[in-house]
Amino acid sequence: MFIDFFYHLRDRGIPVSPTEFLALIEALEKGLAAASLSRFYALARSILVKRVEHYDLYDAAFAEFFRDRPFTAPDKRAEITDDLLDWLEEAKFVRQLTEEQLAALEELDLDELREQFEQRLAEQDERHDGGDTWVGTGGTSPFGHSGHHPTGVRVGGEGMRGSAMQIATKRRFRNLRTDRVLDTRQISVALRKLRRLTRTGRDEELDLEATIDATARNAGDIEMVFRPPRENQVKLLLLADVGGSMTPHSELVSRLLSAASNAHHFKDFRIYYFHNCPYETLYTDIARRKGEPTREVLDQLDRTWRCFIVGDAAMAPPELMQPGGSVNYFHYNDDAGITWLHRIRDTIERTAWLNPDKPRWWQSFTTHKIGDLFPMYPLTLDGLDDAIAEVR
Amino acid sequence: MSNTFEGTSSYIANPELREVVNVALTLQKPLLVRGEPGTGKTLLAHAVAEALGMPLIRWHVKSSTQAAEGLYHYDTVQRLNDSRFGDGDVSNIENYIELGPLGRAFDADERSVVLIDEIDKADLEFPNDLLHELDAMRFVIDETGREVVANHRPFVLITSNAEKELPDAFLRRCIFHYIDFPDPDLMRDIVAVHHPDVDRKLLKQCLDKFYWLRRQDNLRKHPSTSELIDWIGALIRSGLNPEQLDDEFPFLGVLLKKERDLTAMANVIDARR
Numbered sequence: 001m002f003i004d005f006f007y008h009l010r011d012r013g014i015p016v017s018p019t020e021f022l023a024l025i026e027a028l029e030k031g032l033a034a035a036s037l038s039r040f041y042a043l044a045r046s047i048l049v050k051r052v053e054h055y056d057l058y059d060a061a062f063a064e065f066f067r068d069r070p071f072t073a074p075d076k077r078a079e080i081t082d083d084l085l086d087w088l089e090e091a092k093f094v095r096q097l098t099e100e101q102l103a104a105l106e107e108l109d110l111d112e113l114r115e116q117f118e119q120r121l122a123e124q125d126e127r128h129d130g131g132d133t134w135v136g137t138g139g140t141s142p143f144g145h146s147g148h149h150p151t152g153v154r155v156g157g158e159g160m161r162g163s164a165m166q167i168a169t170k171r172r173f174r175n176l177r178t179d180r181v182l183d184t185r186q187i188s189v190a191l192r193k194l195r196r197l198t199r200t201g202r203d204e205e206l207d208l209e210a211t212i213d214a215t216a217r218n219a220g221d222i223e224m225v226f227r228p229p230r231e232n233q234v235k236l237l238l239l240a241d242v243g244g245s246m247t248p249h250s251e252l253v254s255r256l257l258s259a260a261s262n263a264h265h266f267k268d269f270r271i272y273y274f275h276n277c278p279y280e281t282l283y284t285d286i287a288r289r290k291g292e293p294t295r296e297v298l299d300q301l302d303r304t305w306r307c308f309i310v311g312d313a314a315m316a317p318p319e320l321m322q323p324g325g326s327v328n329y330f331h332y333n334d335d336a337g338i339t340w341l342h343r344i345r346d347t348i349e350r351t352a353w354l355n356p357d358k359p360r361w362w363q364s365f366t367t368h369k370i371g372d373l374f375p376m377y378p379l380t381l382d383g384l385d386d387a388i389a390e391v392r
Numbered sequence: 393m394s395n396t397f398e399g400t401s402s403y404i405a406n407p408e409l410r411e412v413v414n415v416a417l418t419l420q421k422p423l424l425v426r427g428e429p430g431t432g433k434t435l436l437a438h439a440v441a442e443a444l445g446m447p448l449i450r451w452h453v454k455s456s457t458q459a460a461e462g463l464y465h466y467d468t469v470q471r472l473n474d475s476r477f478g479d480g481d482v483s484n485i486e487n488y489i490e491l492g493p494l495g496r497a498f499d500a501d502e503r504s505v506v507l508i509d510e511i512d513k514a515d516l517e518f519p520n521d522l523l524h525e526l527d528a529m530r531f532v533i534d535e536t537g538r539e540v541v542a543n544h545r546p547f548v549l550i551t552s553n554a555e556k557e558l559p560d561a562f563l564r565r566c567i568f569h570y571i572d573f574p575d576p577d578l579m580r581d582i583v584a585v586h587h588p589d590v591d592r593k594l595l596k597q598c599l600d601k602f603y604w605l606r607r608q609d610n611l612r613k614h615p616s617t618s619e620l621i622d623w624i625g626a627l628i629r630s631g632l633n634p635e636q637l638d639d640e641f642p643f644l645g646v647l648l649k650k651e652r653d654l655t656a657m658a659n660v661i662d663a664r665r
Contacts, residue, residue, distance in 0.1 A: 015560070023419060046412040046416075046567045047567060050560075051568075208468065215472060220475065220476065258612065
């Protein structure tokens with residue numbers, strides 16, 4: 001059955017290697033799981049799952065796997081059968097307890113609890129609801145779910161007192177998955193990958209090899225040789241759509257902007273704003289009052305730059321395709337938005353578009369047009385990684 | 393000296409974490425711990441060393457740290473200098489070999505705990521360069537040909553803030569654990585270790601406010617355990633009575649370290665009043 005578990009995890013997208021699997025078998029042989037499913041859960045996770053981003057996948061895969069199978073530990077002392085999990089699928093009723101009854105429930109420590117749990121599992125052979133000893137629902141036994149015991153091993157179902165321990169169905173690592181939205185720190189980490197190191201600047205670092213070489217040539221009289229430290233050569237331009245349909249994403253976009261602005265490792269970094277589509281002016285403030293002519297901005301840039309454009313790319317077709325199509329009534333653009341986008345791409349070849357909308361919403365005409373021009377990625381950690389790989 | 397780890401009087405470990413430490417001890421593999429800042433990753437090494445009565449050797453990794461530094465360092469400059477001025481015994485290279493933290497742990501007569509702190513700070517290749525040494529627990533000093541072999545495989549604890557992705561080959565050799573942020577019950581125990589005499593009502597107020605603050609989505613940096621402990625310390629010293637906390641949020645600056653967060657939260661708190 002453990003071989004099945006191994007392939008099940010791989011099947012669900014967790015990259016488990018044979019080496020790790022053998023380590024798990026070794027751990028089981030040394031008696032580390034001690035015939036308890038909850039300890040097996042922690043043990044297998046610590047050995048097989050090496051990224052917290054995979055914890056949620058693991059929880060889901062674990063629950064799925066052991067829902068259909070009995071858990072048989074190497075010494076066959078206890079099993080959790082599928083029948084048991086079925087019984088616990090739904091709580092039948094919840095007993096109201098008085099203060100005295102609650103207080104009377106002894107608080108067992110975890111090891112005692114496990115021992116009793118396994119013992120009762122071994123003895124139990126039918127469904128129990130509302131009892132006080134057997135594994136069941138709605139009762140005051142420490143085992144089961146929807147119950148009132150202050151500590152306790154929960155088997156499936158929803159906890160009511162929040163103190164039941166260690167169960168995969170809680171899915172408490174759901175928000176650590178990488179395909180979900182990201183925070184400032186995660187963005188900074190991702191942006192660090194955007195670097196190209198070369199030695200430039202003043203000679204500040206001692207070059208030991210060269211020093212020894214020079215000293216030897218100098219007949220043992222020490223001669224120090226210095227070299228310049230390594231420096232990141234990446235120059236980054238960030239263009240951000242603000243206002244209008246981007247408002248729901250403003251918090252997420254501001255996190256990206258703040259992470260990028262705080263990243264000290266770029267050789268040069270510039271940020272400009274636009275509304276829906278960039279035209280002849282790029283704005284230096286979010287309110288779009290102060291701006292610089294796009295042509296002048298582009299003149300100062302060259303092929304060594306990288307560029308991210310952040311926007312939902314969804315707008316009325318004329319805004320992108322026609323002169324004078326700008327969403328701003330008082331603004332007449334002589335060149336169509338798409339012309340300006342072409343100019344940006346011609347200046348900075350390595351440009352990627354980051355779209356905060358979910359990819360399944362990327363259906364609009366303008367999104368397709370822009371997607372033809374720039375590689376487009378969702379604004380998630382995975383998407384950002386892909387975009388960085390694209391422009392690097 | 394016992395061989396399993398149960399936490400210590402000053403370090404509260406949840407059952408999952410205890411389990412994982414014991415897995416790493418039994419399988420003799422390095423334990424990689426990740427978690428938010430302030431969840432006690434570094435302290436774990438101290439706790440394990442204390443609980444098992446083993447010496448702790450720390451290796452604090454910086455961006456410029458090279459993997460070889462952990463094994464040994466050959467002080468060529470000193471030797472050159474000595475040869476120039478005729479100091480020391482230049483003919484014996486061994487005199488100029490200094491063992492690094494890992495090297496000392498291998499060479500020691502008893503089993504020790506090695507803490508490799510913040511491994512993600514170093515260059516991307518750093519973990520790969522240590523693969524063989526952590527696996528085999530031995531290395532050769534090239535300059536002298538001496539082989540340093542671990543008499544007792546040290547317990548290696550590695551912490552990471554996930555600033556960089558660690559290589560797969562490295563991850564495969566480790567036991568991994570993510571320290572989840574403590575829930576209020578565990579947090580109560582942790583606070584009790586640092587402030588044993590804290591008023592129960594005050595503690596409940598503090599925890600309610602603290603977890604409320606952590607649920608706010610628009611903060612750039614959420615307060616962590618160490619900030620909570622400092623904050624409660626500040627409240628106790630100020631002699632505030634718990635009722636005052638009902639509608640005030642004193643010393644917010646202890647919890648929030650970023651100017652922007654501080655002003656944003658001050659506004660939210662004012663609005664709630």
